Amino acid sequence: MLWKDNPLGLFFESNYDQKIKLAVFYNQKPDIADITEEIKYRYNLDSDLSGFSKTFKKDKLLSPIIKRWDGMRPVAANSLYETLIIYIVLQNATVRRSVQMLENLFSNFGAKLVFGGKELSCFWNPNEISKTIEDNLRKLKLGYRAKSIKLISDQFADGKIDEFWLRKQDKETIKKETLKLYGVGPATVWYLLFEVFHFYDSFEHISPWEQKIFSRLLFNKEIVPPEKILKEVDKRWGIWKRLASHYLFEDLFWKRKNQKIDWLEKEIRL
DNA sequence: CGGCAGGTGCGGA
DNA sequence: TCCGCACCTGCC
Numbered sequence: 001m002l003w004k005d006n007p008l009g010l011f012f013e014s015n016y017d018q019k020i021k022l023a024v025f026y027n028q029k030p031d032i033a034d035i036t037e038e039i040k041y042r043y044n045l046d047s048d049l050s051g052f053s054k055t056f057k058k059d060k061l062l063s064p065i066i067k068r069w070d071g072m073r074p075v076a077a078n079s080l081y082e083t084l085i086i087y088i089v090l091q092n093a094t095v096r097r098s099v100q101m102l103e104n105l106f107s108n109f110g111a112k113l114v115f116g117g118k119e120l121s122c123f124w125n126p127n128e129i130s131k132t133i134e135d136n137l138r139k140l141k142l143g144y145r146a147k148s149i150k151l152i153s154d155q156f157a158d159g160k161i162d163e164f165w166l167r168k169q170d171k172e173t174i175k176k177e178t179l180k181l182y183g184v185g186p187a188t189v190w191y192l193l194f195e196v197f198h199f200y201d202s203f204e205h206i207s208p209w210e211q212k213i214f215s216r217l218l219f220n221k222e223i224v225p226p227e228k229i230l231k232e233v234d235k236r237w238g239i240w241k242r243l244a245s246h247y248l249f250e251d252l253f254w255k256r257k258n259q260k261i262d263w264l265e266k267e268i269r270l
Numbered sequence: 271c272g273g274c275a276g277g278t279g280c281g282g283a
Numbered sequence: 284t285c286c287g288c289a290c291c292t293g294c295c
Binding site for chain 3: 092145
């Protein structure tokens with residue numbers, strides 16, 4: 001974690017007694033209360049999901065999933081800027097390419113942190129990319145995304161975006177403000193609203209790969225129009241529709257680890 | 271070698 | 284407001 005320009009190594013432990021133990025490795029000692037508060041927000045620890053669990057305890061699709069994952073919530077371990085970088089390298093690319101792009105960025109602008117027997121990559125300060133030119137980014141195989149990453153880094157470096165102010169705004173304001181960022185469109189905005197800003201009903205856009213999966217899960221068909229899917233999730237889960245979908249997806253990919261799901265395998269390209 | 275992938279910005283209707 | 288298209292790169 002890069003917190004206030006201070007690279008930190010975080011080590012989480014859970015012993016299932018409803019508590020999480022966090023060890024912080026550092027060169028320069030950070031303010032622990034400060035970090036605790038930030039971690040609480042990023043990992044969405046104070047969110048009360050009992051309403052969701054109770055409402056859908058008997059839901060045909062959700063009940064077994066809630067049983068298995070009760071309390072699961074969306075999390076963005078990274079800052080808004082870092083999350084945006086991740087979303088941008090995911091755009092229009094296979095997983096392998098996204099990983100390659102991010103690794104290239106890490107080795108050029110980030111740092112390797114060694115702590116607790118691990119070596120992990122750390123994000124960079126937006127300044128680092130703001131100082132460079134787009135062409136240098138293109139050399140890192142970012143393709144046309146180089147422009148988005150450069151412009152977004154500029155905006156963060158110039159202090160034009162205030163993540164902590166945004167966290168206190170309503171959905172429409174956040175949507176409006178983040179859409180101003182170059183390279184951020186509908187798909188990215190809806191992920192942000194859910195994962196970074198914790199709006200459990202934010203579900204107004206479906207990307208092609210999600211469309212295929214929802215078509216199977218909800219209609220048992222190969223492909224169903226996006227509008228029909230959006231209507232269906234709203235009808236089934238109302239104000240919890242995005243969270244409900246998250247439970248479905250997480251459970252599906254968890255199942256995939258143990259058993260082969262033929263129709264899904266076809267869709268996954270590494 | 272053309273098509274396409276976990277989208278988006280842009281120009282024109 | 285809606286639609287078609289180009290766009291980096293790498294894999295199929």
